[in-house]
Amino acid sequence: MNTKATAIGLVAALSLMVTACSSNNSTDAPASGKQVGEGGxxxxxxxxxxxxxxxxxxxxxxxxxxxxxxxxxxxxxxxxxxxxxxxxxxxxxxxxxxxxxxxxxxxxxxxxxxxxxxxxxxxxxxxxxxxxxxxxxxxxxxxxxxxxxxxxxxxxNPGALAFNKRIFEDHNVPLPTDDWTFNDMIEAAKKLTKDTNGDGKPDIFGFQTGNNITLGWLPWMRAYGGSALDATLTKSNFTDPKSIQGLTAWADTINKLKISPTREAATTGKFFENGKAAMTFFQYATQVSLNKNKPDLDWDTVMMPKGMDGKRFVPMxxxxxxxxxxxxxxxxxxxxxxxxxxxxxxxxxxxxxxxxxxxxxxxxxxxxxxxxxxxxxxxxxxKGIEEAGGTLDENPSWNEWRAAAGPILNDIMDGKRTPEDGAKEIQQKVQQVLDDNK
Amino acid sequence: MRKQGLWGFAFTLPFVLQLLIFFLFPFVFSLYLTFAKWDLFNPTQWIGLRNWDQLLHQKVFWLSLRNVGFFAVLFVPLQTMAALFLAYLLNQQLRGKSLFRLVFFLPVITPWVAGGMIWLWIYNHEYGLLNWILQSIGIQPVDWIRSGNWWLVIGSIAVVNIWKGAGYSMVLILAGMQNISKEMLEAARMDGANGWTLFSKITVPIVSPMVYMVMILSTISAFHAFDVFLVMLGDVISVADRNMVPNILIYRDSFLNFKMGSASAMAWGLFLIILIITIFQKVTEKRWVHYE
CATH class of the missing domain: 3.40.190.10 (Periplasmic binding protein-like II)
Structure with a gap:
């Protein structure tokens, strides 16, 4: 074998590898005529x-x-x-x-x-x-x-308000309805939050606040008339006073009203599943695991509560x-x-x-x-999606701007930053991402 | 002779090809990408020094270097000392020595997910073991992992990494200790050397090449740390800028934001820093490492 033959061998081996890694591709438009599996x-x-x-x-x-x-x-x-x-x-x-x-x-x-x-x-x-x-x-x-x-x-996969019937009945609080507003929900949660063993910490929470975009901060911002992005999905809207109001109400459930477990506790606690939270925002798919793990839990759902302006937002x-x-x-x-x-x-x-x-x-x-x-x-x-289903301010840079906002939102939820201060930084970061991806 | 040489080439060809395709090509290509814009799906676009310029002006990159530097400063010496101490103990005539070796090596083979869950529980602010101990002696609980103080978060994570890595370093140093001849130790004892003198004047100098290797490997692994931060801080998008480390930033830019150019610039920046530190370690090696 001489050098030339070695070189040819190398090229052939490389070609085979390259061929194996690719496929016969095409970017042709859809056929307008007969379709596969039909007629003939x-x-x-x-x-x-x-x-x-x-x-x-x-x-x-x-x-x-x-x-x-x-x-x-x-x-x-x-x-x-x-x-x-x-x-x-x-x-x-x-x-x-x-x-x-x-x-x-x-x-x-x-x-x-x-x-x-x-x-x-x-x-x-x-x-x-x-x-x-x-x-x-x-x-x-x-x-x-x-x-x-x-x-x-x-x-x-839409959201709804899930509630534990037994906790409501045990405390003589009327069950939620489709007409509930965020305020109704908060007031009921206050009544349902209880320290049953007298150690100074609640054992039953009225509500379990979510920390993600779907069931956490975005529904709260929407409830107060705010949003993450504007209608064109090209401008950040976090510093809008209504958005800040929503973020404040969201974080207050944990830090001020103490009607919800903290983010850290909720990560491992499964409060609603274990009958330790009376209400939570709930995504449809979660029913599969909940019904499998807790078949005896007495629970049901109503539509997401209406916002401060009477309008409903159902995250989807x-x-x-x-x-x-x-x-x-x-x-x-x-x-x-x-x-x-x-x-x-x-x-x-x-x-x-x-x-x-x-x-x-x-x-x-x-x-x-x-x-x-x-x-x-x-x-x-x-009916929730029919009446008020909305996606999550999604645009092609959604993952990137969400990643920019996420850690600061966690700080707001943990009470480490005020919503005003956090929103300012989020606004700048999210806008930067949106501008970079124009 | 010539035929033998050809067979040699043939047998090494798979390794050479693997080196060319999976090491050299990505190495060179990533260097090219530091001067290009690439979203993984569309052709690359030459943009000159823009990625490097952005990198130098990106605050979070400098924060990530500060954090990983602090992490390395804690992790490398503490892990090396822990490994040296454990290796020395396990080199003594102890009953159940094999069991102890197994116990100290177990964290190395424990998956990060399982180990991380245990440490998250230990560090839990409300229900964690560590805070329970602190509270039982009248000290206020500490928010180890979710603290607003970056040094506390990074320090807590460094402890987890020491727990995970000390066993492996211990095995390397122990191998060196087991090569020390009994005659040498016996002679020193006869000359009146006590336990500390034996350890500091004989054991440590003889295992110093192993210790040096452990320090080099630990330094590189500290700057490469990814899993431990991912497990302890949640998913990639939950990591706050103040707790950021370069590898999470590189991963986020490349596979979440599809910015391979800026991610490559960061990777090369990190490579240069590791290279400089390794060269520094090599230069200072002669002062304290003894080769027989």
Whole structure:
């Protein structure tokens, strides 16, 4: 073997490795004609769709996959089950390496970022071609950015006010209703906070305050008429007096009124689950673990309370199915066939039964309201999103500005900083992120 | 001879390829990225010295260097002393020596998640073991991990890292101690050396190359610390600027904010700092490390 042969060998080995790492990709637009699996006498061509399932079958009903496979045997679904945290770390490098799955699900805000960067396929032409949008709630198009739609909802995960019936009844306090305001909730929480063993510390809290954007500070800011960003989602709104009022009321539940456990205690305490908190803001998906871990807990839900101006805000997290823009055209069509099945009555009812999120199809939502599992009052969620469902001021830089604000919000919640002082720093940091990402 | 040489190349080829692809290429590419803008998805864009300029003016980067410097100043000497002390004790004729070695080595193989949970409980402000002890002797509880004082938070985390790392360093030093000849120690005893003299004049000088290695490795690992901060401070987006360390900042910029250029500049900045400290340690090595 001479030097030339060695060099050729090296180049060949490298080429093989590079080829193995890439895939035959295309950025073609959706086909307007015949779709995979439809029409024609000839047996349809076999296609494999690689699907990334963060959270595995705990989040996506296995029955949906099984039923789809039975219905469309020529479309093979190659499922990659991964824990959520591992998936979101790996997907970035997989996209960078041109080795992403054809279809996967992630948070709406991240999906908008993918759309802006050309990773996610624009699904607007597919929706226009194949779906009757009036059969779905408005969240169907929640991944919209500049007239393009970059995702199909995997499901909606709204918030509601959950309450422990027994604690209310034991203290003769009337149960919450859909007409409650934030003030009603706070007043009831004051009555329900009790030091039962006389050690000077409450053992039962009236409310458990959340520390995240979904169930924590944003609903409180909205209740007082404030918001994180302005309507254009390009300006920070943290120093708006109404936003500061909301942050103050939020932090006061722990530091001034002492109706809620601290952030540190709540991290490990599971107060509501253990019957030590009378109320909490509650995300729909949490019912699965709560019903599994505490089947005897006597609890139910009402809609999120109304704000100071009488308006309600129901925080809504929407995870989206993303179609990889560089998949082959026939794979994109096959993946869309799966999404159409997912959005069908059968797919949406299976999603409802799993309890992990609300469907987006109106017929499936109506069916869900008849369900007898806890919480009985599913309308707190279904009617809640219909009346006042709103996403979390999501834009393509959502992750980044949230990371800039998060630690300061934690300090406000812990009572280490005043809301006015903290909001000033958040305003500057968040605006910087927004400007950098223009 | 020539044929033998070719076979040598062939057998080393997998290692060389791995070195080229997974070490040299990322090394050079990340240097290029310090002068570029890259969001991982779209082509890179040359921006000259902008990343470096931003880095030098980024307050949180300097805070992160202050924190990791403080962390290293606490962690390196304390861990080395703890490892030396434990190794010396376990080198004595003790009953159940193997059991003690196992006990002191256990934290090394304990996953960070499990170890972190235990320490979070120990440090818990309201229900933690440490504050319970303090309160039982009349001292006010301390907010170890969520304090507004960065030095308290970083110091508390350094203690956790010592707990996790001392066992490994102990094994390295113990290996050195077991090489000390019994004849030498016996001769010293016959000349009237007491326990302290044996330790300070014979044991320490002989194991000094091991101690030196432990210090180099601990310094590098202190500047690389990531898991311990992540576990103790919550997720990446919850870390306040005052408690920031460079690796969390690099991770946040690269994989959360998709700013590979500025993240690479930070990584290179950190590399240069570690290099300078390691060179300093190498220069001072001759003053106290004894090679046989």
């Amino acid at each position: 006498a000839a047996s349809p061509k076999e296609v494999t769709v690689k699907i990334g399932l963060p959270g595995g079958y705990d989040i996506t009903s296995k029955q949906i996959i099984t039923n789809f496979q039975a219905k469309y045997p020529h479309i093979k679904l190659d499922i990659e089950e991964t824990p959520w945290a591992d998936f979101v770390t790996k997907i970035v490098t997989r996209i960078a390496g041109n080795n992403a799955p054809d279809l996967w699900l992630q948070e709406n805000a991240v999906v908008l970022g993918y759309g802006k960067r050309g990773v996610a396929e624009n699904l607007e032409p597919y929706i226009t071609r194949d779906l009757k949008t009036d059969e779905y709630v408005s969240a169907l198009t929640s991944a919209e950015l500049d007239g393009k739609i970059y995702g199909i909802p995997h499901g909606i 997290v929407v995870n989206q199915w993303v179609l990889y823009s560089k998949s082959k055209p026939e794979v994109k069509e096959a993946a869309w066939t799966f999404l159409k099945y997912y959005l069908s009555d059968e797919g949406q009812n299976l999603l409802s039964e799993s309890g992990t999120s609300l469907p987006v199809k109106k017929t499936a939502l109506a069916e869900l309201e008849k369900s007898t599992t806890k919480p009985l009052n599913k309308k707190a969620f279904t």
